[in-house]
Amino acid sequence: MHIVMTSAGLGRIEDGAVAVLDAPYPDAAAVIEATGSLDALAGARVVRRIPLDDAAPELRAPVPRPRALWGVGLNYHSKAERTGRPIPDEPVLYLAAPASVCGPGAGVRIPAAQTAEMDYEAEIAVVIGRTLDRAAERECWPAVAAVTAANDLTARDVMRRTAAPVLAKSFPGFTPLGASLLGRDGIADPDAIGVRCRVGGEPRQDSSSADMIFPIPELLARISRYAALRPGDVVLTGTPAGTGQDRGDFLRPGDTVRVEIDGVLPLTTRIRT
Structure with missing residues (x-):
């Protein structure tokens, strides 16, 4: 199932339009936390249709305030090769502030007093549907509710200065999410999800989850050894070179x-002063 959050409520993408739904949930995260998936929206009554070409101004972050927002610092072979860093034996994990999340089309301000090196990172974001606590790798993909696109904005100089990813990535708007959620059942292969990024129309990143150092199920299993992942949590899975x-x-x-993730509506972010 392909779901969006609009100013009028939750919607399904179908027949070239957004079908706004009569559903008792304020956003997609609430559906997932209550039911473990997006399936409860399959039979919801349609109250309005918006042509997909006209829908962009209506779209909001489908998971506006994740329960927890996880990230991984180095998870693509191409990125390790480009930076000359060794392949890690364990994922370099961090938490960012959920208040950093914003939606598609948002204007994100450069915090000029703190950074001169605001950077983009196109990433596959995974939304957890079932609790993972010391989970086996084989349990992890079935526990995913959906994927979406993320732009894991990072203040590189803040990272160097403080050695604290949470500070470099938690400024307001620094985690754009959206523009849509693709349910797990719509993903044929978690090891073949494309991820691309353009800045001002220029291609900057082009890779897929096949290049991940820790594939999505393994990454989730490793996190769950130390902290339980709960329904509604979001895990950003790393960024390729570029x-x-x-x-x-x-x-x-x-x-x-x-940011373009296979099967998901593009996520666009405007950078402003």
Whole structure:
């Protein structure tokens, strides 16, 4: 199932339109926390249809305040090769502030007093549907509710200065999510999800989950050894090579970043002063 959050409520994408639903949930996260998946929306009554081409201004973050927001610092072979860093034996994990989440089309301000190196990171975001606590790898993909696109914005100089990912990634708006959620059953292979990024229309990143150091099920299992993952949690799964850090070219006011994840509506973010 392909779900969006609009200003009028939850919607299904069907027949080239957003079908706004009569559903007793404020957002997709609430559906997942209550039921473990998006399936409860399959039979919901349609109250309004918005042509998909006209829907962009109506779209909101489908998971606006995750219970927990996890990330991994180095999870693509291409990124390790580009930066000259060794392949880690364990994932480099961190938590970011859920208040950093914003929706598709948002304008995100550069916190100029704190950073001169605001960077983009196109990522596959995984939304947890069932609790994972010291889970086996084989249990993890079936516990995923959906995937979406994320732009894991990072203040690189803050990271160097403080050695604290939570500070470098938690500024307001620094975790755009959306524009839609694709239910797990719509994903043929978790090891073949494409991830791409454009800045101002220029291709910057182009890879897939096949290049991950820790594939999605293994990454979730490893996190669950230390902390239980709960329904509604979001896990950002790392970014491939091609970031501003790799190019020595960081974001500026007026830039537009477009993140594309296979099967999900594109996530666009505007950078402003």
